[in-house]
Ligand SMILES: NC(=O)c1ccc[n+]([C@@H]2O[C@H](COP(=O)([O-])OP(=O)(O)OC[C@H]3O[C@@H](n4cnc5c(N)ncnc54)[C@H](O)[C@@H]3O)[C@@H](O)[C@H]2O)c1
């Protein structure tokens with residue numbers, strides 16, 4: 001069985017898109033586009049904001065509750081007339097007049113999304129409902145950052161968008177993966193019922209500068225451990241795989257999806273697949289050959305293999321990742337060295 005769903009790239013809405021709110025035209029400056037980024041103080045969000053702000057025709061509003069994000073990630077834009085930062089929790093309604101919404105708000109690292117699972121579900125479900133309600137009121141196009149976790153512990157490899165997944169509905173990861181599945185459902189229901197213009201990206205493991213140092217995700221853990229001279233903690237069995245995408249490639253893919261004509265869902269990720277033991281060995285070789293690698297206990301429901309099929313992203317967005325893991329890791333190392341105050345031995 002290769003997959004079990006129809007490709008949902010150009011679903012026809014029942015109604016035409018709602019007409020834009022007249023307030024949307026009152027911009028702070030002579031910009032063409034006012035863009036809301038929820039979760040814009042986080043890792044991917046802040047890189048997306050950097051890219052959007054490079055275009056002088058854009059105004060950007062970030063709404064974030066700073067649960068896992070930080071104002072520090074946006075410090076170069078604070079005070080810039082085309083930029084606004086709002087402390088806001090997406091589980092509450094938000095009234096702003098915008099043309100596009102990149103909806104990223106949601107803790108992404110398993111240790112953070114499992115910390116308060118009920119809040120994670122609320123963020124995915126009520127937060128997405130609120131942003132869809134906003135999109136409907138102002139006639140904005142909305143992009144959801146969904147996840148490869150909608151495929152759960154996949155029985156199809158690599159994962160095409162047509163695969164419906166293998167998800168435990170009552171497990172400790174369900175607040176996140178089932179939450180994102182409901183968020184995708186809401187997106188398509190608003191699209192079909194109200195004509196909202198939607199885009200869904202299924203993001204696969206992304207890494208790069210500005211990840212929280214104690215974020216708990218594997219690449220940030222291994223780099224921080226290597227720089228601190230601590231053993232790299234490979235969770236058992238170590239043969240589980242992930243495919244790692246550098247953040248600049250991810251941002252490029254998200255913007256292409258938003259600007260293109262396809263609703264998605266579209267996988268955005270780097271198909272280069274590594275076991276966690278291979279990743280630990282690569283980090284050790286590149287950053288600190290003296291460091292040990294320790295096997296430690298894993299957490300429940302950890303997916304055993306993950307690799308995106310990016311045929312659709314290539315064909316429909318003209319997108320494919322450019323940065324290889326061995327080139328991306330040193331860029332992240334540089335950022336972590338600065339933040340940890342560990343200089344490179346000459
Ligand atoms: N990084 C990845 O590998 C990856 C993979 C798949 C999907 N994603 C998705 O991409 C998005 C961004 O991920 P990231 O890696 O940048 O994570 P992150 O934790 O760095 O960023 C998430 C941001 O959302 C904010 N946030 C969380 N709950 C909120 C709420 N209720 N209201 C307002 N803001 C809230 C956080 O403070 C943070 O700034 C998430 O939706 C995540 O599910 C990321």
Ligand SMILES: O=C(O)[C@H]1O[C@H](OP(=O)(O)OP(=O)(O)OC[C@H]2O[C@@H](n3ccc(=O)[nH]c3=O)[C@H](O)[C@@H]2O)[C@H](O)[C@@H](O)[C@@H]1O
Pocket residue numbers: 107108109110147148149203204205206216217218219221222233234235236240241242276298299302303
């Ligand atoms: O890309 C995705 O779709 C999802 O991927 C990640 O979830 P996960 O792959 O479990 O991320 P990590 O916590 O980085 O774990 C990756 C692998 O590394 C292993 N790991 C983690 C941490 C560590 O110190 N050592 C270690 O071996 C884990 O057991 C797991 O097999 C993200 O954190 C989710 O937000 C995202 O939605």
